[in-house]
Amino acid sequence: MKTGGFLAGLVLLAAGAPSAVRAETLTNDMVVSLVQAGLGDDAVIAKIKASAAHYALSTDDLITLKKRGVSGPVIAAMIDAGSQGAVSSKAAFSADSPDPLVPHPSGVYLANDARMVRIDPTTSNQSKTGGILGYAFTGGIASLSIKAVIPNITARVRTGRARPTFYFYFDEATRGLSQAGGASLWLSGPASAITSPNEFSLIRFDVKKDRRETRVGSMNLAGAKAGVMDKDRIPFDYEQVTPGVFKVTPSADLPTGEYGFIYSVSAGAGPGMWGNGTGSARIFDFAIHP
Incomplete structure (x- = not known):
């Protein structure tokens, strides 16, 4: 026996x-x-x-x-x-497989234990200014900040992990394959040349009554700056898993709050500070709520 x-x-x-x-x-x-x-x-x-x-x-x-x-x-x-x-290849694509080597439609994904969750980009079509009074009273010595605004007070995609893991899928990962999810996310506009997470900035949002804001520019007598300020960037690490696929993790635990990966701040249409690249931004937003 x-x-x-x-x-x-x-x-x-x-x-x-x-x-x-x-x-x-x-x-x-x-x-x-x-x-x-x-x-x-x-x-x-x-x-x-x-x-x-x-x-x-x-x-x-x-x-x-x-x-x-x-x-x-x-x-x-x-x-x-x-x-x-x-x-x-169409059958081989998966939008939620936890295996990073399985072909996924291009985009940014939050990894959970059982599956990946695709983060749809949110477009900020609004800009607002802060510090106007200080800028005016000091004759431009104090800086005026320019902020990108996105609607709602929290992101659709959430995680309870303080140091979540993300996977970025670029077009190189799906070369020669027909994406089941339709057109590539990176084929047009400023994103067409993006091939690495190093071209993104991880930022934290300030939550207001009905919106979220993040600084994307500043101006004073010394000049104007467009894009995410260095001191507002949250450090993250990344490694290439396979061509076109990158694993991304914050360098340290993140406190509870609203965050996002921002990859472009396109130029505004108006004169002065509005012509310095503060018109709109596309942001892959997520929330950390244990």
Whole structure:
């Protein structure tokens, strides 16, 4: 009886092993690691055929693979696997999978234990000024601040974690794939050239009666500044998970409040300070409420 139970357990483990192998998602770097470990082309190609994949296969990517020691047959197997995946790419997309290597529609996501939540950008089409009296009474010595305003006192997306994790998906991550969610978020306007979280600023909002505000400019006799002020930026760290996909975390715990990632402050239409880039901003807003 004991021997039979032991054998049955081995059978169950063996049955589950292929599923675990198939669940792994290979990337360019993982293939390079297998090659550099000396496994041989046959073993690496077998692994490629047995595994899900998320490869970057542009001309430059293929040249880089060759320079890193990947043979022609292995690269061909990667291209074949990539082309097969592209046929069913629409089904492969997921808007809430917790696995960062699973293709997601482009955008910014908050990671929770069981799923990712996409943060839709909020556009600030209003600007307001603060410190006008001090600016006027001091003849422009005191600074006048310019603020971007977004409606409502709290964000739709919330988390109870003081140091949440985010994933940024740019177009490079979905190159050659048809996005199930429609057009890319980054294809037009100032966002078309964005390829890294380093081009964003993490800010905290001041909550007012029916709105949230953040400073995006200032002006005094010395001149005008547009964009998020250095002292208003909240530091964050990021690392590339795979081409076009980045993991982002605040550098320290964040207190309860309203926050957002802001990536552009476009120019206003009026003269003077309104022509210095304070007209509108797109913000990926979220709230921390334990």
